[in-house]
Amino acid sequence: MKVLKKRLSANKDGKALASNFGYLMIMQITGYIFPLLTIPYLARVIGVEGFGKIAFAAAVIVWFQTITDWGFSYTATRDVARNRDSLEKVSEIFSNVLWAKSLLALASFIILFIITELIPYLKENQILLFITFMLVPAKILFADWFFQAIERMKFITIFDLISKAIFTLFIFVFVKEKTDFILQPLFLSLGSILVGLASFYLIVFKFKIKILPPNYLEIINTIKNSKDVFINNFLPNIYNSLSIVLLGMWGGSVASGIYDAGRKFVSITHSFMVVLVRVFFPYLSRNIGKHNFFEKIHLTISAGASVILFLIAPFIIKAFFTPEFYEAILVLQISSISVFLISLSGVYGTNYLIVMGYEKKLRNITVVCSLIGFIISIPLVYNYSYLGATVVLVSIQALLGFSIMFLAKKVKKENLSKERNYV
Template sequence: MISKVRTMLGNKDTSQLLKNFFSLAVLKLVNAVLPFVTLPYLIKVLGIQQYGAIVLALSLMAYFQAVTDYGFNLSATREIARHRANKRQLSFIYSKTIITKMYLLLSSLAVLVPIILLVPQFREDLLVYLLMCLMLIGQTLFPEWFFRGVERMGYITALNLIVKLSFTIGVFILIKAPQDYWLYPFLLGVSYIIVAFISHYIIMRKFNLKLIFVGIKRVKKTLKIGFPLFVNQFVPTLFNNTTNFLVGMILGKASAGYFGATRQVVQILTVFNSVVSGVAFPYLIRYKEKFGVFSKYYLILISAISLFLVLVHQYIFDIIGIKYNFDSEVFYILIAGFLAIVFYSVYSTNYLISRGYDKLVMRITIIASIIGFVLSFPLIYKFGLLGGATNIFISQLILGFGSYFYFKKINKEMKYENQKVCKK
């Protein structure tokens, strides 16, 4: 057994996969855990009303973040994974992706800023919303898709840890009263921007890439090619983010704060799933035959972790200060939805998309998102936070079940075709 483990660790691809996992794990966990560490402090110092204003502002930004991401964490990652040995091609992919994202960022800000200035409910917390734009800028410029594609995420992990620690320390040192809540988006936005610029410096120095001119025709072509994956990434905001948004708009900022804090607990699991899926995606593009082993053991692991969190969630709620009617029931529903989204990550992202079935995944995502979008208002209006959690669960269940259904169908068709070939 020990010799097998040593042999496996000695394999270059396996060793790199483990390095990538731990590097991306640290990166993602820092992004999730440190804000989670500040959560009890923020709720206590700011109050649930002011914290709810931050959650509502983050919900608004999420729509535009989905636009500027444009599915590049999948499409650009896939391109880079296929051409990572070609420096010239890498420079081209890097340049067209960054320039396209800049066009999307400018277009998003042109729409976002007038919305902030015109909607009365946003004007109540005007400075918070405007400072959230810094976060949008930083997230747009952050080239996570590149590091995923070359399977070398370790370069940015230490820097990201330093910046996020600085952000967390800044929260504890600078935020002392409810009126200081504007400092949260400011510190968050600055941290994202610092990470983004340092990451591009690393790409140019360590990978010897250059930012080359890419014309508007190439930008349009990039947008056209990536459109199915953009739809696949954007339309989930129609149920996922709209639920958060409507909770704040219909039920008030306090409800948005409680709902956001509850989802923050589930976010720990979501980050872990994102880490595993992000590391596995480029690996499974190259080694498709490994999918069966990956899916089996990962689903067992994630189920065990979810069960543990269900058992201890009340202790976590007490520490954070989460206490409202049906808080545990809302949490259980969100955990069930998370398990469904794990199926979506495994069977859509790491099977269907890795094999080029982008449009099929897009159809599954559109159906689930439209249903969630239509149900969001009546469920939240009628059942409050329970309705919001239920709406997310229904949509995530459709995503997970639809992905698994098409995985089985395609897998069955492939086996049938292989049998026909063998008989000939």
């Protein structure tokens, strides 16, 4: 560790990586602490049915969140990282992304309103869905991708900490009975909007980013240039979130609650792995030759995390949930390998193929795998409820992760061969 620390401190890039990793570590640690405080309380107060309703709404809205993001979290981060010495160019990129996201958010809300009016089950949960949708504009305001691109993770950490603290406090103060489950997404959304406004103010006044008037052609080009990354991000959400939506419609809120409880700690663990992906992304955008170093660190940690999560699954579920959630133990054990499988996509897809400009090839793999996931999710969820949803998710994550890995290694080999021939 001392040797690694010395190497990181030896140059400007290394210091930036070390600093950003440290701040994001703080963010992830607090990201563990706050949910660990609220999960047992919510499980006891709102029960498995309330958990299921919240999970259902989140699964629907994540589609619209992905549409609004449109892959900008990666393409805009990459572009700003490569042009961060030009305030004029960064302002142009930021403004185009801001207006593009706003347009996509408006279209998303219109679609949400229409489908909630037409589909009876969604109509029953319309208020919950609208409240949860507030996370979409909050995410637009909280441009964490910008702070990531300029490698100033300190600000993301501070804002995230404030948001989680406010959200957690309100949960304990106001959620007192089962019918209060709707307050969970409300407080989460309001806290996120507040932090989004603060971060937006900081971007404009501290970093002097100019918000340029919307230019229709520039907005359309911005959307077109990120369409491949969008497809790569959106399609996996179809079979992932579709499983929860189908569970809510066919199995009821209880089945959704069990599935969500089992997946909860996988998501928390995966959020830790995202730290490495996010910290290294702007760095690798400028220094792709360091990818092998990143690859070894990330995959080693993720493999160990999957094993540990599998072994302690019974203890985790029994420690944080009431007996009505105990069936989630098997869900967590099956899902534990997801930490490693998702890391394959992050290491070889996000932090290599996208950095190298192979978005279209990555998109093609994602399209095929996602269509398979979409097809098999319907019979498996219908016949095997939350276990079927779990098997679908893990199976497609494996197919997607290893397919991306093989493509990335092939590209690496071809590029290495070209360099040797050039020399």
